[in-house]
Amino acid sequence: KAGVTQTPRYLIKTRGQQVTLSCSPISGHRSVSWYQQTPGQGLQFLFEYFSETQRNKGNFPGRFSGRQFSNSRSEMNVSTLELGDSALYLCASSLEPGEQYFGPGTRLTVT
Amino acid sequence: AQRVTQPEKLLSVFKGAPVELKCNYSYSGSPELFWYVQYSRQRLQLLLRHISRESIKGFTADLNKGETSFHLKKPFAQEEDSAMYYCALFDGNQFYFGTGTSLTVIP
Numbered sequence: 001k002a003g004v005t006q007t008p009r010y011l012i013k014t015r016g017q018q019v020t021l022s023c024s025p026i027s028g029h030r031s032v033s034w035y036q037q038t039p040g041q042g043l044q045f046l047f048e049y050f051s052e053t054q055r056n057k058g059n060f061p062g063r064f065s066g067r068q069f070s071n072s073r074s075e076m077n078v079s080t081l082e083l084g085d086s087a088l089y090l091c092a093s094s095l096e097p098g099e100q101y102f103g104p105g106t107r108l109t110v111t
Numbered sequence: 112a113q114r115v116t117q118p119e120k121l122l123s124v125f126k127g128a129p130v131e132l133k134c135n136y137s138y139s140g141s142p143e144l145f146w147y148v149q150y151s152r153q154r155l156q157l158l159l160r161h162i163s164r165e166s167i168k169g170f171t172a173d174l175n176k177g178e179t180s181f182h183l184k185k186p187f188a189q190e191e192d193s194a195m196y197y198c199a200l201f202d203g204n205q206f207y208f209g210t211g212t213s214l215t216v217i218p
Contacts, residue, residue: 003154033206042210043197056205090155098143098201102155 002026004093004103012109018079021106025072025093031055032074033100034066037088046089049074078108086110114138115200117209124188125217132183132212134172134198143201144181146172147208150194158183158196168192188216 005024013019025032033056034046045058049068068074072093078085086109092100116135124130136142146158159167161174161181172183181198193216198209 035208040210043206043208045205045207048205058205092155097203098145098160099157100206101157104154 004091004101006091006103006106008106009104010107012111013081014111015081015083017081018077019081019108021076021089023074023091023103026101029093029095030072031094032068032072033092034076035090037090081110083110114207115198115209117198117212119212121213123215123217126190127187130185130188130214132196132214134181134209136179136181136200138200138202144174145199146183147197147199148194190216190218192216
């Protein structure tokens with residue numbers, strides 16, 4: 001099976017802009033979770049989608065949003081980018097609760 | 112509140128020496144605990160989970176509810192074990208990750 005894929009792999013944006021990141025889960029996986037990874041904070045949970053519904057949400061401002069499509073692909077959007085949003089954004093899919101398969105991540109740089 | 116603590120950011124051991132990566136957690140219920148590993152230029156991957164109670168690549172981890180710990184151990188470290196290790200807790204809804212320990216095995 002193909003692994004979790006994320007596009008784009010690298011992105012440079014300017015403060016105030018918005019960005020959309022995409023994640024394609026492993027075939028058959030209906031749960032997709034998003035994480036922000038930074039050197040100081042490690043991995044922080046953003047949200048999880050299951051069957052097109054947001055099932056869980058972490059402690060991030062409303063500028064961070066997401067959605068999931070009927071084919072389980074998920075997108076994450078960040079509006080009004082801030083310098084502090086520079087991070088590696090990881091997507092993970094799972095078939096059963098508790099076992100996640102991670103994508104390679106999208107490296108976002110905000111200037 | 113911090114759910115998972117990995118007190119060591121960096122850990123270096125010599126090849127063949129025992130290694131222990133520490134993980135402490137805070138959670139009132141019955142947690143599910145995991146260790147994830149990220150080798151250089153590879154994606155984050157599951158190493159082991161406490162409910163399976165199996166040894167992966169020679170690593171084991173025992174859940175100690177009294178000490179709220181889930182330390183990762185290996186009796187004889189190998190150079191290929193050099194990686195970033197993350198301890199994680201799943202509370203039934205979401206994962207909480209520690210900040211990670213970078214392990215270097217010195218030849």
